[in-house]
Amino acid sequence: MKFFIDTANLEQIKEAQELGVLDGVTTNPSLMAKEGITGEENIKAHYLKICDIVNGDVSAEVIATTYEEMIAEGELLAALHPQITVKVPMIRDGVKAIKYFSSKGIKTNCTLVFSAGQALLAAKAGATYVSPFIGRLDDVSTDGMLLIEDIVQIYANYGYKTQVLAASVRHPMHILQCAKVGADVVTCPLNAIMALLKHPLTDNGLKQFLEDHAKAAQKAAL
Numbered sequence: 067m068k069f070f071i072d073t074a075n076l077e078q079i080k081e082a083q084e085l086g087v088l089d090g091v092t093t094n095p096s097l098m099a100k101e102g103i104t105g106e107e108n109i110k111a112h113y114l115k116i117c118d119i120v121n122g123d124v125s126a127e128v129i130a131t132t133y134e135e136m137i138a139e140g141e142l143l144a145a146l147h148p149q150i151t152v153k154v155p156m157i158r159d160g161v162k163a164i165k166y167f168s169s170k171g172i173k174t175n176c177t178l179v180f181s182a183g184q185a186l187l188a189a190k191a192g193a194t195y196v197s198p199f200i201g202r203l204d205d206v207s208t209d210g211m212l213l214i215e216d217i218v219q220i221y222a223n224y225g226y227k228t229q230v231l232a233a234s235v236r237h238p239m240h241i242l243q244c245a246k247v248g249a250d251v252v253t254c255p256l257n258a259i260m261a262l263l264k265h266p267l268t269d270n271g272l273k274q275f276l277e278d279h280a281k282a283a284q285k286a287a288l
Contacts, residue, residue, distance in 0.1 A: 067245050068122070070253035072233070074101045074112065078256045079119050085259070090122035092175070092197075092233065092253040094153070095129060110146055117147040125175045125195075127153035128163075136163040144172045151175050151194060156184045161191045168192025175231065182216040189221060189228040195251065200244075201234030210234070211243050218248045238262050 068089035071082045074097040082088040093116070098104070103112045116124050124147070128139045136159060140152040144167075151173040154160045164174045168191065175195040176188035180203060188196045198217060200210025217230050232244045235254035238261040244252045 067249060068229075068251040069259060070122075070125075070231070070251055071256055071259070072097070072235070072253040073255065074098045074103060074116070076115060076119065079116060082256055082259060083119055087259065088120055088122070089251070090124060090253075091116050091120055092125040092153070092231075094127045094177070110143075113143070113146055113150065117149045120149070122149065123151045123173060123194075124149050125151045125153040125177075127177065128155075131155065131157065131159065133159040133162050136160065137166055140167060140172065140174075141170075153177050153197075154193075156180075156188065161187050164188060164191040164193050177233070180213070182213060182220060185213075185217040185228075185230075186220055189226040193228045195229045195231040197231045197233040197253070199234035200232055200240060201236040203234075204236075211240075211247065214244060214249050215247045222248075 069087050070090040070092050071079055071088060072092045074093045079091055098109055103109055113124060113126050126143045128136050130136045130139045136154060143152050144150050152167055153175040154163050156176050156179050164176055167174045173194040175197055176193040177197045179185050179196055179198045185196045185198060198213050200214060203210035203213060214230060214232055221228060229250035231251040231253060232249045233253050235241060235252050235258060237258055241252050241254060241258060
């Protein structure tokens, strides 16, 4: 399973990259705004900075919501760097745009997916990734993980190459559940990835090893 980080913060991206487990980055207008990145040229420059840090795909979301505008904006984003994946919303014109981008060899990420039917349409249109939002489904008392299972099964039934990119991942259990059901990618905040490192028995065991080593060294010195 691939690990993407869901942020526009360069320091967090660098930290995940240095950990050695980062496969890509997802962003959106809200994440850009959170980092104070505004204006078309500044946003484009920021995408290039992200591409300089990571080796994998970087999702860059279109703002447009009409077919013609999404095509124009998406082509400009794709031209920025080979790692750029054009992120397109799951709406009627978005599906049409995904089909167009697919025919041109431009990678796409279909975002804001909340049903298996939407995911099926995205795959039929040739999306590189489909992003079901599991955390937001959990927020409305719906099991987001069941959606991941359904999409994984449907894609396997028909051999779709679209990768299931679990989004709106909130915590390490989401990550592990996605791995169990066969999601191709998870995208999440850095703290969710780092939480996988933690276990009290690991901390206690290391503490004990160091204490025992110090005692042995003290005895040897006498």
